[in-house]
Amino acid sequence: MGNLVLTQQRDVALPPGDVFGLLGQDKEAGWLFGADYDAFMVGGLVRFELPVNPADPQSPTIEAVGRIAYLNPPHKIVIEQQVPWPGRVSCTMTLTNGGRGTTVRLGVEVPDDAVTWLLRQRGYDPLEELAGPSTIRIGVLVSKSGPASIFGGTTENLARMAADEVNADGGVDGCRLQVVIRDDASSPDIGAEQFQRLVRADGCRVVVTNCTSAVFPVLAKWARKLGVLLVHTPINEGGRFSPSVVRLGERPSAQLRAALPSLVAETGGRTFLCGDDYVWPRVCNREARRIIEQLGGSVVAERYKPLGTKDFGDIVEEIISTGASLVISTFVGSDEAHFERQSHAAGLRSRCRTLSMAFDESTRELTGGIAAQGVYSAFSYFQEVDSATNTAFLHRYRDRFGAGAAPLSSITESVYEAIHMLASSGALRREFDLGSLSAAMREQRESTLWRSARPAQGKAPLFLAKAVPHGFTIVER
The missing domain is CATH 3.40.50.2300 (Response regulator)
Known part of the structure; x- marks a missing residue:
């Protein structure tokens, strides 16, 4: 099924050059005119409010993030949207009224993933097909909306990439590994709801997440109650031992x-x-x-x-x-x-x-x-780290998602590592055993064997880095 394209059009009593100059400047106009542009060039990051229904000027909005894919001043700009779903947003300015006016046409692609996401935000939950006997499912709970949404798109890409690599290498316990993605919306209440659906509706016995610690406690409670394993991958404050929870990130x-x-x-x-x-x-x-x-x-x-x-x-x-x-x-x-x-x-x-x-x-x-x-x-990870494992990892990532793909970081890459950890643990099986899998993950946490991107040098080192205009410089480790 092809993507649905929704449009909105209006006439403005200004020439195209003046209208184009309002991009990023007119907060009242919303859409791309009220957007926050990191750099007004192809590849530049854009954060904007996306109408839920572009045909309705009064529609509520959601926060979206993308990159400039095409720029032709003063006639057209195209944004490749990454969060909360992959798609495309375009704005075209056409000369009208003898050069004194402009027709502004805004369009947004709504792929199947977007329809599913929107339905879930409103309490309607399209069912995943039941997993077959030769499939093991891992839930991946990410923030595709809310303050932590800047991590969502990259996390989803890396989760799918890790599962595909595992399957290309023979799968797990004779089964294909499948990841099921859901959005916690950076909210404890929504996170709890989506976690339960991953377990009860989607059949996941393991859930990997890089949610904030504002969301984590309620997920840990539900993991214990439902008897499943929660793997929390990003920086975190630590906490008491629980067989239902493994935390991997920096302290x-x-x-x-x-x-x-x-x-x-x-x-x-x-x-x-x-x-x-x-x-x-x-x-x-x-x-x-x-x-x-x-x-x-x-x-x-x-x-x-x-x-x-x-x-x-x-x-x-x-x-x-x-x-x-x-x-x-x-x-x-x-x-x-x-x-x-x-x-x-x-x-x-x-x-x-x-x-x-x-x-x-x-x-x-x-x-x-x-x-x-x-x-x-x-x-413990920056994409600027100079190592053979990281260089190979970055090549795989960019070959798959393009040279302009969003940058990688410890917060997002940790989900990729966790999925490889689970697959190589020897304890992820069709017959779920919480105790064995939890113990195997804790043992691997200090191992070099599972690392597919980070330097394999015993316990993961920490790097101190300083931001520069186009990335980070490693200061010391």
Whole structure:
């Protein structure tokens, strides 16, 4: 079945050049006119509000992310949409009224995946076909909407890529591996609902997720209740042992110890702590306070904002007023991008250093190369890591998704690694055994054998990196 194309058209009493110049400038106009453009060039990242029904000017909107695929000023721009579903959005300006006016035609492709996604957001759940006896399903819960949506498209691509690689290598226990993707919308309530559907409707006994720690606790509760395995892959605050939960990502203490000695020594360590208001930022900042004081620094303030905040003016002003020499940010996703843009605009880069605990390649790109420049972060994977395994991995990824595909990061690549871990564990079988699979995953967590992209050098190292206009520079490891 081909994609459905929905359009909206209106006449504007301006010539095409003037209308084209409004792209990214007219927030009231919405669509691509109110979009946030990282760079106005082919390949540039675009974040915009997409109408649920393009034919209705009063339609509610959803947050979307894509890249400029075609640019012909002042006549046409085409966006290859990546989040919350892959598709295409176009805007065409045609001269009318003897050169004094313009017909603006906006169009959006609505693929089958988009129809499914929209139905699920409204409580209608199209059923997956039942898995055959020769198929093992893994659920993958990603954030395709909400503040963490910048990770969603790449995560989905990498999950499918990992499953295809496993199947090309013979599958698992004589079976084909299949991933089933659902969206947690960066919301605990929706995440819980979609997790239950992955288990009860889709038949998944294992769910892999790189959700935020704001969503994670409710998923862990349901994993224990339903007797399935939840594999949480990104940076996280740790926690108590549970046979139903395996957490793979970097811990705050390791990230901070990789970054703070040199940053406190350079700046004197007069530190401002700020972040989103949920468990992971608070654990990070508690650990940061302890390490900073051990290193001879001090904390001048600690502030939090609700997840989904866009205006950080008051925090930026307070950072300036306190004379902080070091900022530690635990904002996440689009929140962090907004915070760093506003920090850059206020001149903070020349006043202090910033260590961002969740500043990965996707967040750097959304922030924009110039605004992101100088921000430090620490992860066990950056796509700039120089190793044979990573070079081969990047070639496979770009061969499949194109040279302009979204960048990779620890937060997204960790899902790819988790699926390979599960497949190579020897315990992922048609007859599900939670205890055996959980134990095998914990054992592999410290192994070099499962790593398909990260350097295979014993326990995964942490890299301290600094953002530059087109990526990161590894500072030390």
